[in-house]
Amino acid sequence: MKILLVGEYSRLHNSLKEGLEFLGHAVTIIGDGDLFKNYPVDISIKPKILHFNWFTRKCKVAFYKLTSIDLALYESAFRFYWHQKKLKNYDVVQFINSNALKTPLFLQKKQLDYLKKNNKKLFLCACGTDTPIIEYLLKNKMKYHILTPVLLGEHSKETFKFEFSYTSCKYKKYYAYFENLLDGIIPSDIDYFLALQNNLKTIQLIPNPINTERLLKKSVNLSAKIQIFLGINSMTELKKGCHYFEKALKVIAEKYKGKVKITVTRNLPYRQYIQHYNNAHILLDMVYAYDQGYNALEAMAKGKVVFTGAEQEFLDYYKLKENEVCINALPSVVYLVEKLSWLIENPSEIERIGKNASAFVEKEHHYVHIAQKYLKVYETAFR
Structure with a gap:
């Protein structure tokens, strides 16, 4: 098989790639290396120009404060389009998150359409913060979880702005579009399986791969x-x-x-x-x-x-x-x-x-x- 893995947050996709390649399959990872963590990727969409030095970083921050627009997202989108000819004819495309490409949502929808049109099957490896995960946690059915500090009043929702961004009307609409394109969802551990077990697209729990x-x-x-x-x-x-x-x-x-x-x-x-x-x-x-x-x-x-x-x-x-x-x-x-x-x-x-x-x-x-x-x-x- 020819497999494209989109995004990397914890070396999960790198270990999976190593396992798949050992079994004789061709695997490519596209992503930004999760910024400061610098995980290995084959095709990088990391925003380099805007993170080049202190001056470009200051300009990016200043522009964001004035406009609420993150220029780094647009640079990542540009890099995706620069490489898009390499992102065709895969048997499987697997995302590490619904926002794995880290580009503006209106552009990311077009990028998803491109990947869906030019490849065969799309999957999500559910291994981190995402819309259905946060929605499940807010029901507070677990003894404790990543949102416990908010639900106990120890911290404000503003402190967890990143997590709650997945439940905004805009993002929920995007996630529904994303999930509709998927052929299946694969939770990576018990926490995510509990949240997704009743989702019709959930296939089964497959544990994290570790290259021992x-x-x-x-x-x-x-x-x-x-x-x-x-x-x-x-x-x-x-x-x-x-x-x-x-x-x-x-x-x-x-x-x-x-x-x-x-x-x-x-x-x-x-x-x-x-x-x-x-x-x-x-x-x-x-x-x-x-x-x-x-x-x-x-x-x-x-x-x-x-x-x-x-x-x-x-x-x-x-x-x-x-x-x-x-x-x-x-x-x-x-x-x-x-x-x-x-x-x-x-x-x-x-x-x-x-x-x-x-x-x-x-x-x-x-x-x-x-x-x-x-x-x-x-x-x-x-x-």
């Missing part, structure tokens, strides 16, 4: 200080509940002076982020989740003990026990301190959970195995 062969596993040295890592992305820290981790780490730093090394970083490109966490025994990923995202799974594959989503729905789906492959991170500083203390005082548990985590990712998320699942879905659509 490219991840170097370091042996865990527990004789020295226990190393704890928290990597914060300012754009997502509130919806991930990072403030719970930060408060817990202050307690741990005071409680275990000389026994732990705590590293906290902000807004690092993917490669630097990975370098910083490689030496960690424990990684703090996310509070407001039922299942693991891509970064958590990569860390688990390396044998880290990850604090992340691991609710009962996740345990039931994979037939696991509590604390078997990761630690379920709850929105409670007291709870997080308790779990961190347990690991620090029982380092053999770090080794046990780390080994289980690595084996779990190898079994349930191996990139070739997951690529085979995607291919089965693609092939079924042609019958």
Whole structure:
């Protein structure tokens, strides 16, 4: 098959590409690399001119303040049209999000029409914030989720402007147009499956693909200080509940002076982020989740003990026990301190959970195995 993957937010599409190519398929990724994260893409639509230096960035911001028009979106649209001859004759086009192209919506509709007309099947990999996800979360059927801070009144809707932009009348109209073009929706974890399970276009949950062969596993040295890592992305820290981790780490730093090394970083490109966490025994990923995202799974594959989503729905789906492959991170500083203390005082548990985590990712998320699942879905659509 010839496959076009549109957008990249977490290296999911890169790992899927590697799995599909291993199986003999031709795969191309188009996207902006998620800006500062700089994920690899084959065809870049990243706005380079407007991000060239401080002056062009200042001009872009000033123009936006005067007109509410983001010129970077138009530059990305121009780059799409520059490359559009390369975007034809694919068997499958898969989007990472309804706004994967990050261009003005009126132009993005035309770009969708072009992709639909010149290719065979269109799919959405549901793995992040999108219209039906936000609408489901606002019904508040889950114990907690990325919008919990808003629903509890801890933060205003303005603080979560990005998430709520997906529920504007303009965007909902665009999303309906986008979804109508799709041949199927594929949720990547329990959080998204719960939101989409009643959608008629939802096919099945296919877990995140992880290329375990490219991840170097370091042996865990527990004789020295226990190393704890928290990597914060300012754009997502509130919806991930990072403030719970930060408060817990202050307690741990005071409680275990000389026994732990705590590293906290902000807004690092993917490669630097990975370098910083490689030496960690424990990684703090996310509070407001039922299942693991891509970064958590990569860390688990390396044998880290990850604090992340691991609710009962996740345990039931994979037939696991509590604390078997990761630690379920709850929105409670007291709870997080308790779990961190347990690991620090029982380092053999770090080794046990780390080994289980690595084996779990190898079994349930191996990139070739997951690529085979995607291919089965693609092939079924042609019958």
